[in-house]
Amino acid sequence: MKLRLHVWRQSGPGAEGRFVEYRPEHVTGDMSFLEMLDMLNESLLVRGERPIAFDSDCREGICGACGLMINGVAHGPTRATATCQLYMRSFKDGDEVWIEPWRARAFPVIEDLVVDRTALDRIIAAGGYISVDTGSAPEANSTLVPKRDADGAMDAAACIACGACVAACPNASASLFTAAKISHLGLLPQGQPERERRVLRMVAEMDASGFGHCTLHGECQVACPKEISIDTIARMNSDWLQTLLKRSGPRSRG
Ligand code: SF4
Ligand code: FES
Numbered sequence: 001m002k003l004r005l006h007v008w009r010q011s012g013p014g015a016e017g018r019f020v021e022y023r024p025e026h027v028t029g030d031m032s033f034l035e036m037l038d039m040l041n042e043s044l045l046v047r048g049e050r051p052i053a054f055d056s057d058c059r060e061g062i063c064g065a066c067g068l069m070i071n072g073v074a075h076g077p078t079r080a081t082a083t084c085q086l087y088m089r090s091f092k093d094g095d096e097v098w099i100e101p102w103r104a105r106a107f108p109v110i111e112d113l114v115v116d117r118t119a120l121d122r123i124i125a126a127g128g129y130i131s132v133d134t135g136s137a138p139e140a141n142s143t144l145v146p147k148r149d150a151d152g153a154m155d156a157a158a159c160i161a162c163g164a165c166v167a168a169c170p171n172a173s174a175s176l177f178t179a180a181k182i183s184h185l186g187l188l189p190q191g192q193p194e195r196e197r198r199v200l201r202m203v204a205e206m207d208a209s210g211f212g213h214c215t216l217h218g219e220c221q222v223a224c225p226k227e228i229s230i231d232t233i234a235r236m237n238s239d240w241l242q243t244l245l246k247r248s249g250p251r252s253r254g
Contacts, residue, residue: 001027001093005040007052008100010109017109019098029089033076034059034066036088053112059084061225064160067167068113069100074164074223082162082225102163104172106210117163119209120177124161126205127198128181130190149187156183158226165220165228171212176220178206179236180228186239196243203240 003024010017024040031039034056041051057065066083070076076086091097099113107115145153157180165176182199185191191198207213214233221230 001029001088001091001095003027003091003094004096006096006098007112009052009112010101011050011111013108013110027088029087031088032059032084033068033070033086033088034084053110053114055114056084061085062160064162067102067115067162067164069098069102069167071098074102074168075162075225079222080225080227082160085225102167104163104166104211106172106174107163107166115163117161119211120161120163120174122209123174123178123202123205124181127194127201128185130185131194143189145188153184153187156180156187156228156232159184159224159228160226162225164223164225166211168219168223169212169214170217170219171215173214173220174206174209174211175214175233175236176224176228176230178202179232182236182239183232186235195239196246199236199239199243203236 005022005024006019007022008017009020022040024036024043026039027036034054037052037054044051054068055065057063059066061082061084064082067075068083070083070086075081075083077090078086101107101109101113102115102117104115106119107117110116159177159180161177163174163177166172166174169175182202185198186195214237216230216233218230221228
């Protein structure tokens with residue numbers, strides 16, 4: 001298949017970027033999108049040119065390292081699919097494909113298609129964990145979890161921290177990511193002791209890191225490769241508001 005690629009090239013964080021056109025050869029439908037870029041990079045190296053920088057690790061849709069804006073869509077045209085799981089059979093001969101990095105103030109470009117996503121790590125560090133005492137693990141069945149809560153926690157835990165929700169959001173909000181982490185822990189009995197502190201700290205860090213606010217466009221859940229539901233944002237907002245009301249006391253509530 002013959003394609004015209006327009007790839008965002010930017011040599012460093014402060015450098016000016018621009019689209020460069022490439023026409024990769026020998027592309028087949030069985031290739032993954034990243035394998036197609038690998039092959040293009042090999043041809044660039046043979047020509048003595050700088051290869052295109054892009055992120056990937058597991059290439060199995062589980063680590064969240066990959067993530068490209070493909071024709072203006074986070075992770076490309078296939079629903080519920082991370083970029084590394086996207087195959088070239090989703091494109092046809094003669095297609096023009098525009099490839100860009102995530103665009104968000106909180107995700108500065110490092111090089112070409114690679115962005116700095118440590119802002120997501122800071123949100124996790126602010127409270128996305130359960131503090132435990134050391135010692136042996138408790139007996140698994142000593143804390144019973146209702147099936148509905150276990151299912152909800154598992155669905156939220158599927159988030160791979162790829163950042164597609166931020167890239168797809170017109171406000172570059174990290175609400176879906178943050179809400180997934182808050183829901184994952186907040187639905188489980190083990191997450192209750194730190195539930196209030198967690199939501200206040202993680203939401204505050206999300207704001208401090210320069211992400212925008214959620215205005216319920218819903219683009220995030222459409223772009224999410226793990227189909228995290230926007231319902232998690234409602235849960236996060238409810239937890240946050242209830243915690244604030246509780247801490248502000250009865251006089252302020254009146
Ligand atoms: S919520 Fe979905 S899109 Fe956002 S970081 Fe998690 S997996 Fe990626
Ligand atoms: S490379 Fe790990 S999710 Fe894509």
